[in-house]
Amino acid sequence: MEQxxxxxxxxxxxxxxxxxxxxxxxxxxxxxxxGTGLTPQPVQxxxxxxxxxxxxxxxxxGGSGQTPQLYHSQVSTTTALxxxxxxxxxxxxxxxxxxxxxxxxxxxxxxxxxxxxxxxxNLGCKLDLKTIALRARNAEYNPKRxxxxxxxxxxxxxxxxxxxxxxxxxxxxxxxxxxxxxxxxYARVVQKLGFPAKFLxxxxxxxxxxxxxxxxxxxxxxxxxxxxxxSYEPELFPGLIYRMIKPRIVLLIFVSGKVVLTGAKVRGExxxxxxxxxxxxxxxxxxx
Amino acid sequence: MGSGRPxxxxxxxxxxxxxxxxxxxxxxxxxxxxxxxxxxxxxLVEDYRAGDMICPECGLVVGDRVIDVGSEWRTFTNEKAxxxxxxxxxxxxxxxNGGDLTTMISKGTGAASFDEFxxxxxxxxxxxxxxxxxxxxxxKEITTMADRINLPRNIIDRTNNLFKQVYEQKSLKGxxxxxIASACLYIACRQEGVPRTFKExxxxxxxxxxxxxxxxxxxxxxxxxxxxxxxxxDFMSRFCSNLGLPKQVQMAATYIARKAxxxxxxxxxxxxxxxxxxxxMASQASAEKKTQKEIGDIAGVADVTIRQSYRxxxxxxxxxxxxxxxxxxxxxxxxxx
Numbered sequence: 008m009e010q011x012x013x014x015x016x017x018x019x020x021x022x023x024x025x026x027x028x029x030x031x032x033x034x035x036x037x038x039x040x041x042g043t044g045l046t047p048q049p050v051q052x053x054x055x056x057x058x059x060x061x062x063x064x065x066x067x068x069g070g071s072g073q074t075p076q077l078y079h080s081q082v083s084t085t086t087a088l089x090x091x092x093x094x095x096x097x098x099x100x101x102x103x104x105x106x107x108x109x110x111x112x113x114x115x116x117x118x119x120x121x122x123x124x125x126x127x128x129n130l131g132c133k134l135d136l137k138t139i140a141l142r143a144r145n146a147e148y149n150p151k152r153x154x155x156x157x158x159x160x161x162x163x164x165x166x167x168x169x170x171x172x173x174x175x176x177x178x179x180x181x182x183x184x185x186x187x188x189x190x191x192x193y194a195r196v197v198q199k200l201g202f203p204a205k206f207l208x209x210x211x212x213x214x215x216x217x218x219x220x221x222x223x224x225x226x227x228x229x230x231x232x233x234x235x236x237x238s239y240e241p242e243l244f245p246g247l248i249y250r251m252i253k254p255r256i257v258l259l260i261f262v263s264g265k266v267v268l269t270g271a272k273v274r275g276e277x278x279x280x281x282x283x284x285x286x287x288x289x290x291x292x293x294x295x
Numbered sequence: 296m297g298s299g300r301p302x303x304x305x306x307x308x309x310x311x312x313x314x315x316x317x318x319x320x321x322x323x324x325x326x327x328x329x330x331x332x333x334x335x336x337x338x339l340v341e342d343y344r345a346g347d348m349i350c351p352e353c354g355l356v357v358g359d360r361v362i363d364v365g366s367e368w369r370t371f372t373n374e375k376a377x378x379x380x381x382x383x384x385x386x387x388x389x390x391x392n393g394g395d396l397t398t399m400i401s402k403g404t405g406a407a408s409f410d411e412f413x414x415x416x417x418x419x420x421x422x423x424x425x426x427x428x429x430x431x432x433x434x435k436e437i438t439t440m441a442d443r444i445n446l447p448r449n450i451i452d453r454t455n456n457l458f459k460q461v462y463e464q465k466s467l468k469g470x471x472x473x474x475i476a477s478a479c480l481y482i483a484c485r486q487e488g489v490p491r492t493f494k495e496x497x498x499x500x501x502x503x504x505x506x507x508x509x510x511x512x513x514x515x516x517x518x519x520x521x522x523x524x525x526x527x528x529d530f531m532s533r534f535c536s537n538l539g540l541p542k543q544v545q546m547a548a549t550y551i552a553r554k555a556x557x558x559x560x561x562x563x564x565x566x567x568x569x570x571x572x573x574x575x576m577a578s579q580a581s582a583e584k585k586t587q588k589e590i591g592d593i594a595g596v597a598d599v600t601i602r603q604s605y606r607x608x609x610x611x612x613x614x615x616x617x618x619x620x621x622x623x624x625x626x627x628x629x630x631x632x
Contacts, residue, residue, distance in 0.1 A: 223562060227524055234521045241525070241565040242493050243508045262563040295559055 115285040119216035119268055119277050123179060124186040127212055130173040130194055131205035139169065142200055158193060165189040169197065173204075183211055183274065215269040216277040220285065222264050223293040229260070233287070249284065256280035260288070331357050391434065391455055392427050433458055433476045440480055443499040444491070453483040457514070466517045470510055474502045478510035485522040490529050492567055494595030527552035527570040530594070534574060537593045540583055543621070548577035550617040555608045558615075564604050571596045572604035576612060579630055582623040587632075602632050 136156045140148035146158040155168040163185035168176040175193060180186035187209060198204040226247045230239040239247040246267075249258040254276040259267040266284070271277045331337055331350035339348040339357055348358030400417055410416050434455050441451045457479040461467055467475055477500040484491045497504045515521060528549050535545035552573035555561055561569050571594040578585040587598040587605075594601075608615060613626045 230524060238512060238515075239524065240508070240511075242567065245563050245565070293559065293562075 114282060115220075117218050117220065117281070117285070119218040119266075119281050121181055121214060121216045121274065121277070123213075123215040124181070124183060124211055125176065125178045125213040126180075126186045126190060126210060127174065127176050128190045128194065128209040129205075129207040130169075130175055130197060130202070131207050132173050132203050134169065134171050134173055134197065134202055136169070136171050139197065139200055143196055158196070160189060160192055160196075162192065163189040167193045169193070183214075186211060211272060213269065214271040214274065214277060215267065216271070216281075217265065217267045218281060220264045220266060220288055222289075223262055224260060224264055224288055225291045225293050226260065226262055228291045229287070251280050251283065253283065254279045258284055260284075264288075329358050331355050391459055392431070429472055430459065430462055433462070433472045436473055437476050437480060440477065440496075440499045444495065446480075446484070450480075450483050450487050450489075453486060454479045457482055457518070460518055461514055464517055467510065467513050470513070471502065471506075473500065474506045474510045475514065476500075477502050477507045478514050481507060481511055482514060482520075482522060485525075488529075490525050492530070492595055498595075525566050527556060527566045527573065530567065530570050531574070534570065534590070534593050538574070538578070538585055538589065540574070540578055540585070541581075544574075544577045544581045544583060547581070547617055547620050548574045551576055551608070551615040554615045555611075558611065560611060561604055561607050564607070567594055568596050568600045568604045569608075570594065571601045572608055573615075575601055575605055576608065576615070576629065580616065580620070580622050580624050580626070584624075605632060 136148055136150070136154075139156050139158075140146045143156075143158060145160065146156050148156045155170045158167045158169060159165070160167075163180050165177055165179040165186070167178075167190070175190065177186055177190045177193065180189050190209060191206060194204045194206050226239050229247060229249075230237045233249070236251065237247055237249050246259040246261045249260055251258060255270060256268050256276055257270045258280060259269075266281070266288075268277045268280050271280070329339060329348055331339065331353065333355065334350055334352040337350050337352045340351050341347075342349055346359070347356045349356055408416050437454050437458065438451060441454070454476070458476055461475055461479065477496055480500075481491065481493065481496045484496075493504045493507060496507060500507070531545055531549045531552070535548060540548075548570070552566075552570050555569055555573060556566075561572075571590050574594075575585065575587055575590050578590075587601045590596075591598040591601055609629070609631060612629055616622075616626065
C-alpha cells in the first residue's frame with residue numbers, strides 16, 4: 008500500500024510545461040500512479056479546489072511529494088457481491104470483522120441492476136444470409152439497409168445480428184449467463200439450417216446497468232467540482248455524462264437520482280463504479 | 296518600389312547620430328539603446344500613430360519618426376484608383392497564419408504581360424500557402440458566420456485562435472472544418488460570457504446541431520478546457536429585445552427565471568426553456584403580451600416545451616414576480632395552460 012506514502016516519480020514526458028492547453032497525454036493517463044484522484048474522491052468542501060490543482064500541478068512538478076489528505080483508505084471494501092467470490096476466507100473465529108470498519112465509507116446498500124449485455128461470438132464458418140433469412144423464423148434481412156440478418160428469440164429475450172463472415176452480435180440479455188445461452192441458441196438455429204456452426208471466442212463486449220439513489224442530485228455542483236470528468240450540457244442532453252477513469256465506465260447521472268452505468272466488460276466494474284460515485288452523489292444531494 | 300519620401304530618413308533617427316542627440320548610449324555596446332535621459336530604466340512606449348517612442352514616466356518623446364509598422368497609410372478603398380498605391384501589401388496576421396514572408400507574382404497590368412491569345416504570360420498564381428489554405432478558408436467562414444449574428448471582433452478573434460489550436464493539434468482532423476469552425480464559434484461565445492444557443496449557431500451555419508454538439512465536446516477534450524454552465528440570465532437581454540419587450544418586462548423575466556431555478560420548480564429543464572417560460576409569464580402580466588409561438592420562434596424552443604415549463608412555474612407565480620413589478624394583468628388572471 009505504498010501508494011499514499013510517496014508518489015513515485017513518473018517519466019518527465021508527461022510534464023506539460025504550460026499546463027492545461029497543451030496537447031499530448033492528458034493528465035489522467037493510465038500511467039499516473041494510483042490514487043491521484045483518478046478514482047473520484049468524495050469532495051470535502053474546501054479541499055475540492057486543491058484536489059484539482061494537485062492534479063494540474065502533477066503535470067508540472069514531477070511528483071510533489073505531498074500526500075493529499077483526501078486519499079483516506081478508500082480500499083474497495085469487498086462485501087460479497089452477487090456473482091463474485093469473496094476474496095477473504097473467514098479466519099479462525101467467524102466473529103472477527105473481516106472488512107475494516109471505516110465509517111466514512113459505508114457501502115450504499117444499492118446494487119445496480121444489469122439491463123443489457125452485448126456479446127460477440129464467432130460461428131467459424133461463412134454463412135449464406137439469404138437462406139438463413141428465408142428459412143429461419145423471426146429473421147429479417149434487408150441487404151440494402153444493413154448487411155446482416157437480424158434474428159430474435161423469445162426465451163432470453165434477445166436480438167442477434169448475424170453477418171456473412173460468420174460473426175454474430177447478441178444484444179438484449181440481462182445477465183452474462185443468459186447472453187451466453189442466447190448466443191448458443193442462435194448458433195444452434197444456424198447449425199440446424201445446415202451450416203457447420205461452431206461457438207468460438209464468446210466475449211462480452213459491453214454491459215449496461217442502472218440504479219436509483221433515491222434522492223435528487225445537484226448536477227450543476229457536480230459539474231463544477233468534477234470538471235475533468237463530467238460533461239453537462241442541458242441543451243444537448245438532460246443528464247450529466249461522467250467518464251470515470253479508474254474502472255473505465257461512463258455514467259449518465261440524472262436530476263431525479265437515476266444513474267445509468269455503461270461500458271463495463273465485467274459485472275464487477277459496474278458495481279465498483281457505482282460504489283465510487285455514490286459518496287460523491289451523496290455530497291450533491293438537493294436539500295430542499 | 297515607388298518613388299517618394301521614404302518612411303523614415305536615417306538622419307532623423309536619434310540613435311544613428313552620436314552628436315548631441317537626446318538619446319545616449321550608456322555603454323559601448325554593439326546595439327545603441329534608446330533611453331529617456333531622465334529615466335534610463337523606463338521601458339519606452341511606442342506610439343505607432345505618430346511614430347514616437349515616449350517615456351512613460353515623464354512623457355518625454357525620445358524617438359521621433361520611427362518606422363510605422365501599421366498598415367500602409369495610403370490604402371484607400373477607392374474604386375477609381377486603377378493602380379493600387381499600396382507599397383507593402385495587406386496587413387500581416389502573424390498570430391494566425393504561418394507568418395511566412397513569401398511573395399508571389401501578381402497579375403500583369405500592362406499590355407506586355409499578355410501573349411497572343413490573350414492569356415497572361417506568367418501564370419503561376421497557384422498555392423500561396425497550401426498548408427494554411429484550409430485555415431484561411433475557415434477564418435473566412437467564421438467571419439461570415441459571425442457577421443450574420445453581428446458578433447464583435449473579440450469573439451471572432453477568439454474563435455480564430457481556438458480554430459488554430461484545434462487545427463494544429465490535428466486530433467480532429469477527420470471532421471469537417473465547417474463543423475469545427477461552428478463549434479469554435481460556440482465555445483468562443485461561451486468563453487466571452489455571452490453564450491449563444493446551439494440553435495442560434497445552427498441558424499448561421501450549414502452544420503446540424505448534432506454535429507456541432509459532437510465537435511464541441513471533442514474540442515473541449517482536445518484543448519483540455521471547460522466552459523461555464525449556461526444560466527437563464529445569459530439569454531434574457533437578447534430574447535427580450537428581439538421580441539421588443541420593454542426593460543421592465545425583461546428585468547421581471549430575469550427575476551422570475553432566477554427565482555424559479557432557486558426554488559427548484561423546474562428540475563432537469565433546459566435553461567433556455569425556463570427562460571422562455573419566464574418571458575411568457577412576464578409578458579402576459581404586462582401590457583406587451585406575446586404568444587408562446589412568438590417566444591418559441593425567437594428562443595428556438597417548441598411551444599409545447601414553453602407550455603410544460605410554464606405549467607411548472609404557474610402555481611408559484613405570485614412568489615416569482617419581483618416586488619416592484621407593475622401588473623397590467625394581475626397574477627390570478629394569468630393564462631393557465
